Amino acid sequence: MNKIISKKQFSEKVFCIEVEAPLIARSCRPGNFIIVRVDHHSERVPYTIAKADAQKGTLTMVIQEVGRSSTKLCQLEVGDEIVDIVGPLGTPSRIEKYGTVVCAGGGIGIAAILPILTALKQAGNKVISVLAGRSKELVIMVDDVRQYSDEVIIMTDDGSYGEKGVVTVGVEKVIQREHVDKVLAIGPPIMMKFTSLLAKKYGIPNDVSLNTIMVDGTGMCGACRLTIGGKTKFVCIDGPEFDGDLVDWDEMFKRMGTFKEIEAKDMAVPNPADKKGSDHSSSSINNVGDEASADSEKSSSIDKNSVSTDEANEPEEVWRKALRKELKPKERTAIPRVQMPELDPAYRATTRLEEVNIGLTPEMAMQEAKRCLDCPKPTCVEGCPVGIHIPDFIKHIEHGDFLQAASILKETSALPAVCGRVCPQEKQCESRCIHLKMNSPAVAIGYLERFAADYERESGQMTLPKIAPSTGIKVAVVGSGPSGLSFAGDMVKRGYEVYVFEALHEIGGVLKYGIPEFRLPNRIVDVEIENLRRMGVHFQTDTIVGKTISIDELKEMGFKGIFVGSGAGLPNFMGIEGENSINILSSNEYLTRVNLMDAANPETDTPLIIGKRVLVIGGGNTAMDSCRTAKRLGADVTLVYRRSEAEMPARLEEVKHAKEEGVHFLTLHNPQSYKADEKGRVCAAVLDVMRLGEPDASGRRRPEVTGETVTVECDQVIVAVGVSPNPLVPKSIEGLELGRKNTIVVSDQMQSSRPEIYAGGDIVRGGATVILAMGDGRRAAASMAERLAL
Numbered sequence: 001m002n003k004i005i006s007k008k009q010f011s012e013k014v015f016c017i018e019v020e021a022p023l024i025a026r027s028c029r030p031g032n033f034i035i036v037r038v039d040h041h042s043e044r045v046p047y048t049i050a051k052a053d054a055q056k057g058t059l060t061m062v063i064q065e066v067g068r069s070s071t072k073l074c075q076l077e078v079g080d081e082i083v084d085i086v087g088p089l090g091t092p093s094r095i096e097k098y099g100t101v102v103c104a105g106g107g108i109g110i111a112a113i114l115p116i117l118t119a120l121k122q123a124g125n126k127v128i129s130v131l132a133g134r135s136k137e138l139v140i141m142v143d144d145v146r147q148y149s150d151e152v153i154i155m156t157d158d159g160s161y162g163e164k165g166v167v168t169v170g171v172e173k174v175i176q177r178e179h180v181d182k183v184l185a186i187g188p189p190i191m192m193k194f195t196s197l198l199a200k201k202y203g204i205p206n207d208v209s210l211n212t213i214m215v216d217g218t219g220m221c222g223a224c225r226l227t228i229g230g231k232t233k234f235v236c237i238d239g240p241e242f243d244g245d246l247v248d249w250d251e252m253f254k255r256m257g258t259f260k261e262i263e264a265k266d267m268a269v270p271n272p273a274d275k276k277g278s279d280h281s282s283s284s285i286n287n288v289g290d291e292a293s294a295d296s297e298k299s300s301s302i303d304k305n306s307v308s309t310d311e312a313n314e315p316e317e318v319w320r321k322a323l324r325k326e327l328k329p330k331e332r333t334a335i336p337r338v339q340m341p342e343l344d345p346a347y348r349a350t351t352r353l354e355e356v357n358i359g360l361t362p363e364m365a366m367q368e369a370k371r372c373l374d375c376p377k378p379t380c381v382e383g384c385p386v387g388i389h390i391p392d393f394i395k396h397i398e399h400g401d402f403l404q405a406a407s408i409l410k411e412t413s414a415l416p417a418v419c420g421r422v423c424p425q426e427k428q429c430e431s432r433c434i435h436l437k438m439n440s441p442a443v444a445i446g447y448l449e450r451f452a453a454d455y456e457r458e459s460g461q462m463t464l465p466k467i468a469p470s471t472g473i474k475v476a477v478v479g480s481g482p483s484g485l486s487f488a489g490d491m492v493k494r495g496y497e498v499y500v501f502e503a504l505h506e507i508g509g510v511l512k513y514g515i516p517e518f519r520l521p522n523r524i525v526d527v528e529i530e531n532l533r534r535m536g537v538h539f540q541t542d543t544i545v546g547k548t549i550s551i552d553e554l555k556e557m558g559f560k561g562i563f564v565g566s567g568a569g570l571p572n573f574m575g576i577e578g579e580n581s582i583n584i585l586s587s588n589e590y591l592t593r594v595n596l597m598d599a600a601n602p603e604t605d606t607p608l609i610i611g612k613r614v615l616v617i618g619g620g621n622t623a624m625d626s627c628r629t630a631k632r633l634g635a636d637v638t639l640v641y642r643r644s645e646a647e648m649p650a651r652l653e654e655v656k657h658a659k660e661e662g663v664h665f666l667t668l669h670n671p672q673s674y675k676a677d678e679k680g681r682v683c684a685a686v687l688d689v690m691r692l693g694e695p696d697a698s699g700r701r702r703p704e705v706t707g708e709t710v711t712v713e714c715d716q717v718i719v720a721v722g723v724s725p726n727p728l729v730p731k732s733i734e735g736l737e738l739g740r741k742n743t744i745v746v747s748d749q750m751q752s753s754r755p756e757i758y759a760g761g762d763i764v765r766g767g768a769t770v771i772l773a774m775g776d777g778r779r780a781a782a783s784m785a786e787r788l789a790l
Contacts, residue, residue, distance in 0.1 A: 001081035005058060011137040013065040014108060015074045016050070022057030023548050024087045030115040031093030031209065031241055034059065035217040037084035037505055038076070042069040043597060043606035044505075046214045046236075048112035048186075049088070050141065059085070062111035062140065067263045068605045084505040086542040089217045090240045093207075095119045099181035100126040102174050103149075104167050104195050106187025107133055110140050112209060113186040114148075120184075121148040128153070128180075130170040132191070136161035167191055168198050175202050182206070185244065189252055196244025208244040210235050213258060215597065215606075218503055218544065219726050220513075220569035221589035227251050227580055232573060237728060251580055254680030258582050259607040320374070320395055329373055337441040338368040345660035352600065352632040353517050356657055357421070357450075362402070365451040369398035371443045375434055380445060383432035385775025386419075386486065388412050390429060394448055403463075406456035409449060410465045414489030415482065415528045415774065417457065418511060420450025421520050423771040424651050457527055464535055468495035473788055475561040476501065476554050478545045478729055481509025482770045483761030484565035485529070486777030488537045494785050498536070499559070501543040506596060509567055511770070513596040514588070514622065516629050519654075546732025551757070561756055561784045564733075564744060565777060568762030569726040573719055574617075578674030581682040583609055587618070587626045587720035594629055611635050611716025615685055617671055618720035619648035624655065626718045627663045637663045638712070642670035642690050642703040668692070672709060674717065684713050725763050733757065741766060749783035750776055758784050 008016040024034060028049055035044045045067075051060035065071045076082070093116045101120050105113040110131050121127045129149040133139040134157045146152050153170040154162025163170065167187070174180060175198075183206040185195035192208040199206035212224040212235045224235035229246035233239065341358040342348075348356050360368070372394045380390045389408055396405035409416040425446035433442035456462055473496050477484045480502040488498045506512045511525045533539065543549060545566075554562060571586035573579055593599040599608035612635055616627040619641035627637045639658070641648060644667050648655060659665065668690045675684040689708035692701035727742040737745040737753035743766050744759040746752050752759055760776025762768055768776075 001083065002085045003081050004076055004078050007076075007078050010062070010140045013074070014062065014138070014140065015065075016060065016062050016111075016140075017073070017076070018051075018058050018060045019082060019085065020057055021059045021085050021087075023543070024085065025052045025057050025059055026054045027548060027550070028052035028054075028059070028088040029092035030095060030119040031090060032088035033090050033211075033217075033240060034061070034085055034087035035089060035214065036061075036069075036073065036082060038069055038072045039083050041604045042072060042083070043067075043599075043604075044084075044215055044217065045069050045073075046089070046211060046217055048109075048209070048211065050111035050114050051144075052088075052115070060111075062108045064108050072605075084542050086217065086503065086505070086544065086548070088547055089236060089544075091238065093119065093241055095123050097124045100128065100179060101182040101184060102128050102130060102171055102180050104130045104171050104183065104185040104187070104191075105132070105145075106167050106185075106191040107138055108140070109185075109187030109191075109209075110145065112211075113184065114141060114144055116184065116186075117145065118148040121150075126150050128174050130155065130167055130174070131162075132156065132167035132170065132187070133161075134158065166194075168194050171195055172198055175199075175204065180204050183244075184208075189249070189256060192244065193247075193249045196247070200245050206244040207241050208247060209240045210242060210247070210252065211240065212252070212256065215589060215592050216504065216569075218569065218728055220571070221592050222571045222573065222586040223589045225573075225580060226255065232575065232580060234570075237726075251680070254582060255580065257679070259609070262607045262609065319399055323395060323398055324374055327370060332371050332373055333435060333438050333440045335367065335371045337371065338364050338444050338447060340444075340447055342657075345657075345662075348518065349631050349661040351518070352594070352629060353521075355521055356518050359454055360447055360451045362400075362451075362455070365397050365402075365448055366400065368444050368448060369394045371435070372398070373434055379432040379434065380429045380443075383429040385428065385771045386412050386778050387775075388429075388449070390445055393452060394443070394445070397448055397452060402452055402455040403459065403461060405448075405452040407463060407465075409452055410463075412778070413774070414486045414532060414777075415511075415525075415770075416449055417453035417524050418482075418520060418528055419771055419774070420446055420448075420453055421524070422515060424769055426652065428771060457524075462531065464531065465493055467493055467535060470497070471495045471788075473497065473561075474499065474557075474559045475563065475784065475788075476545075476559040478562065478564045479503070479509060479566040479761075479763075480507045480529075480539065481565055481567050481761060481773065482511065483567075483773035483777040483780075484509070484563065485532060486774035487563045487565065487758075487760065487781045488777075489532055489535065490778050490781035491785065492532070492536045494781070496785070496788075497538075499538045499540065501545050501549070502539065502541045503544045503566075504596070505541050507539050507541065509565075513592045514625070516591065516595055516625050518628070518632070519625065544728065546729045551733050555756070561758065561788055563777070563780055563784070564729060564752075564757060564759040564763055565761045565773070566726060566729040566763050568723040568765075568767050570724040571719070572722045572724060574671060574721060576671060576673050578676055578682070579719075581674050581676040582680045583611065583682050583715060584674060584717040584719065587616075587622045587718050588723065590626055590718045591622070591629065594633075600633055609716065611714070613714045614638070614716045614718065615640050615712065615714045616718045616720060617641075618722075619643065619650055620720065620722070621650050621654055623718075623720035624650045624658050626720050628654075628658050628661060630716070630718065631658075631661050631663055635716070638714075639663055639665050640669050640671065640685075640687065640712075641665070641667045643700060644668060644692060647692075647700040666712075668703070669710070670703065670705075671717075675711075682714060682717055684711050685717060686711050723762070723767055725766060730763065750780035751783060751787075755787070 006018040132155040183199040219237040227248035393405040393408040430442035477500040597606035599606040614635040669687040696702040758780040761773035
């Protein structure tokens with residue numbers, strides 16, 4: 001936690017807070033910002049840093065009460081703690097000797113400009129500071145600014161302090177009397193725009209610092225994107241400082257108003273969560289104990305086991321041989337493949353927290369397990385990226401020993417309950433099943449994996465895999481997604497001391513922010529993570545390796561090996577006209593708001609505009625997750641995909657579920673441009689009508705434009721056209737070889753160009769499934785362990 005050690009009130013709604021944050025204070029640079037989450041209900045809000053004291057380990061920030069979360073922050077007192085602070089974020093200011101620099105600060109922007117003007121002065125510049133506010137009480141930190149300025153000019157709208165007038169009046173007086181080499185402006189957007197236009201008028205280079213809407217602050221969501229110099233930039237990683245001449249100010253003003261109506265309504269109505277003062281996170285790791293109790297109660301309705309004590313003690317080779325003789329292969333292949341019980345489509349389309357697939361009963365699981373031929377050379381195992389001993393766990397299910405089946409799964413998989421739900425088994429293990437050569441459906445390996453993992457959890461008899469004696473060697477994991485968790489699980493089993501560093505406030509990566517609860521409940525992920533914690537894995541949230549702490553600092557702390565599994569969190573956009581209109585979101589932003597931040601819950605502060613006519617662009621699993629989520633929030637949803645349904649990369653089950661729930665499919669169409677209303681909100685999409693040509697590199701037929709277009713009305717668009725590796729981590733590591741789109745180049749053993757650093761998952765592949773990422777983690781763990789043992 002981050003304790004508040006001092007607090008000042010500058011005006012009725014402006015406060016200065018100093019808070020403990022030693023790691024951030026030590027690594028902070030002028031121009032950086034932080035993301036703050038006040039409590040478990042609050043949104044993630046960006047704040048600029050007024051001061052960073054590395055010796056005291058504190059940050060000072062100035063906050064103005066605007067929305068619910070900022071009001072909560074201002075209401076905290078000395079001794080209170082802020083739940084989450086992450087940073088430092090953004091690209092630091094470019095500090096060099098320019099000559100004479102005019103620093104224009106307006107309102108609380110004065111606090112943001114303070115560390116920058118300080119650094120400029122220390123670099124040998126002549127610094128002239130022009131501070132402005134509506135009245136005297138809103139011109140803050142004047143003494144601090146004077147300390148590092150050659151001159152301070154104060155402007156107030158009402159003339160109550162300094163000269164009467166706006167900031168540009170003071171700036172222009174300086175420009176007219178002497179040569180100015182650079183202008184820097186931080187404050188309200190309108191003030192920065194006109195300061196920039198003034199500097200441009202006189203031909204003076206100028207920078208502005210933009211404080212836009214954000215969710216994660218690391219480039220993952222794209223909420224902060226703006227047009228800069230005709231190109232879309234992400235303020236959180238490309239900025240926050242930009243050449244003011246290149247900023248599309250009209251677009252910025254409109255985007256800054258995205259949630260104004262929602263925020264006004266929220267401030268007028270008390271938040272129920274404020275009265276309760278408790279954490280309503282439905283999937284917090286803190287609740288795992290409660291979940292386990294609930295699961296234990298639920299398990300009482302399950303047949304505890306079909307195996308008698310004598311049978312359980314019988315050697316495996318004996319009962320397994322007997323099982324093979326019970327049914328002939330033809331009899332096994334004649335058994336129909338089990339059908340997964342599901343919630344009714346009409347009902348499930350109204351609930352986003354209830355899982356669609358209900359799960360198999362013990363009787364169903366044992367019957368399906370009989371279909372497995374127990375092949376002497378199981379090709380299904382070859383199709384599993386983590387090498388699960390598939391016939392072994394399935395035969396234990398057939399034998400009725402469900403707990404042992406779960407134990408076998410955990411020998412090679414850190415997340416069996418997760419994989420049993422979201423892995424595309426039909427393209428991996430099940431695609432290699434011998435049944436397919438007999439014109440019979442593959443054994444439902446995924447359903448059985450889920451059954452065994454769920455049974456163990458619900459039985460209250462969860463066990464941990466064997467842990468080797470401690471090696472005394474520390475290894476670090478960057479990112480807590482599937483590859484990182486898989487790597488951590490394998491390394492801790494080998495006796496290594498494992499520390500996982502996660503940038504977000506929750507452990508789980510894409511499993512938490514990207515996959516909806518109706519497909520993967522958070523409580524399932526939390527139990528899997530808690531198992532890793534019980535095995536000895538250490539987790540640290542709100543820590544960005546490369547920002548909060550560097551790779552070299554990790555090495556200085558004694559870490560002998562580092563695995564980078566930071567994922568592919570950078571959302572792709574299409575770069576078409578109107579794409580930055582209000583209410584056009586990346587799937588990452590949309591799903592993060594709904595899944596991670598629980599924005600659809602009225603007791604939380606994160607805003608969410610709920611569309612009525614929603615278009616989802618794309619044909620993968622993320623597109624399906626987005627359209628099915630929007631449907632559950634009451635929208636009329638249309639999926640727009642540029643190829644035909646046969647080419648969709650999404651799982652067949654997801655396509656089936658989406659159709660059953662009422663999602664419309666508009667295939668062979670692709671957005672050409674978007675139209676917006678006078679407020680900048682999207683109101684229609686112009687779609688190219690497509691046809692299929694020859695196959696491309698992916699093996700799918702290439703979509704071609706026919707020349708026809710159609711216009712479809714909409715009030716929300718969710719763009720799910722893929723992601724790219726986030727450059728935040730790889731670009732911070734000196735000497736690391738990078739490939740296309742900032743992927744990390746690795747060997748077959750997942751080792752990078754720096755021998756102590758390994759990597760896997762989306763940061764290497766550019767986009768992959770959960771199970772492929774987990775396979776990378778396992779391979780990296782085996783390779784690193786071999787290297788460290790030398």
